[in-house]
Amino acid sequence: MRARTKHVVYSMGGALALSLAMTVPTFADTTGDTPDNTQTEAVWTDKVAADVNTYANIRVDASINSQRVGRLPKGGVAVAVGEKDGWIQVSSGDVEGYIRGDLLVSEEAARDLYVSTYGTEDISVWAEVIDTRPQETEAPQEESGSQEQESEETTETAASVSQDDLDLMAAIIECEAGGESYEGKVAVGAVVMNRVNSSKFPNTISEVIYQRGQFSPVASGKLSRVLSRGAREDCYEAARDVLNGANTVGDKLFFSAGSGKGIQIGNQHFY
Structure with missing residues (x-):
């Protein structure tokens, strides 16, 4: 009787060990992607992309009457460095200036737009420099708003x-x-x-x-x-x-x- 009891215990122990062995790889596979995802998210934390049909103008100051210094193509990427009166201060390639905030998406949305536009997460599309023009006009005198x-x-x-x-x-x-x-x-x-x-x-x-x-x-x-x-x-x-x-x-x-x-x-x- 004791011999039989020992056999049952050994059998249960073997089954438990086998069960544990089968579950270990599952946990290992699940946790393996975390570092890569975290690293990808970190890359896009301060990024914005142009959510437009053609391009968004980049201006010297936060005003439509300000001089243009560059343009950000559709899906193109810039680094957001500040905000002023609803405009986002950006740095992109060789261009620094302001883009209206409603023309941009940020972080994960910026990444998704860039990937859907250019088919890769490797950022290579930045702003284009344009010829600057002297301000020749008087500032429009309009009502508030x-x-x-x-x-x-x-x-x-x-x-x-x-x-x-x-x-x-x-x-x-x-x-x-x-x-x-x-x-x-x-x-x-x-x-x-x-x-x-x-x-x-x-x-x-x-x-x-x-x-x-x-x-x-x-x-x-x-x-x-x-x-x-x-x-x-x-x-x-x-x-x-x-x-x-x-x-x-x-x-x-x-x-x-x-x-x-x-x-x-x-x-x-x-x-």
């Missing part, structure tokens, strides 16, 4: 705009503001887009620009000539920004030279 109407970049417009729309926008900008500053060029384009979005005007870029009696370069034939040869690159740059939401005049629908009304940018007034 009007800054909220202005936009550096949006995530909605660009995908639905055709090449013909871009060509036409660049051409009308050259015709009406070819000698003006970047802000003045954007202002003319913004008036066109404000009309597109207004119930008082047609609802397409082409119909707005070609509406009878509205833009003198249409009647004079200047617009047609610019379209035939192609607008200048600086006007295309302004047109791209306008079609992505850039706006230096709020909701203004008209402009003219020397009228004295509304916002003055360079030689033109917007009202």
Whole structure:
């Protein structure tokens, strides 16, 4: 009887040892990924990415009227180093400046956007340096809160705009503001887009620009000539920004030279 009891005890002991041996590898495999995940999260702790269709402008100061020094491509990465009035101070590649906070995502969201855009977590896409321009315009005198109407970049417009729309926008900008500053060029384009979005005007870029009696370069034939040869690159740059939401005049629908009304940018007034 004692011999049988010992046999049972030995058998139970063997089964328990086998059971423990089978569970050990499971714990080892589960804990093996922790260091890598922690390291990945640490890399993205101070990172932001541009959540836009094309690029987000980087400016010297936290204002849309501030000089542009660079642009961060869609999904491109920057290091967030501060915040000011809803703008994020960033450092990216050789560029330092400010980007509007609503155009950026941070940390895990930044990593996910970067991976979905470029297919890797190895960060290599940073900001591009652009030629700086002297500030040639007077600061717009607007009511408090009007800054909220202005936009550096949006995530909605660009995908639905055709090449013909871009060509036409660049051409009308050259015709009406070819000698003006970047802000003045954007202002003319913004008036066109404000009309597109207004119930008082047609609802397409082409119909707005070609509406009878509205833009003198249409009647004079200047617009047609610019379209035939192609607008200048600086006007295309302004047109791209306008079609992505850039706006230096709020909701203004008209402009003219020397009228004295509304916002003055360079030689033109917007009202």
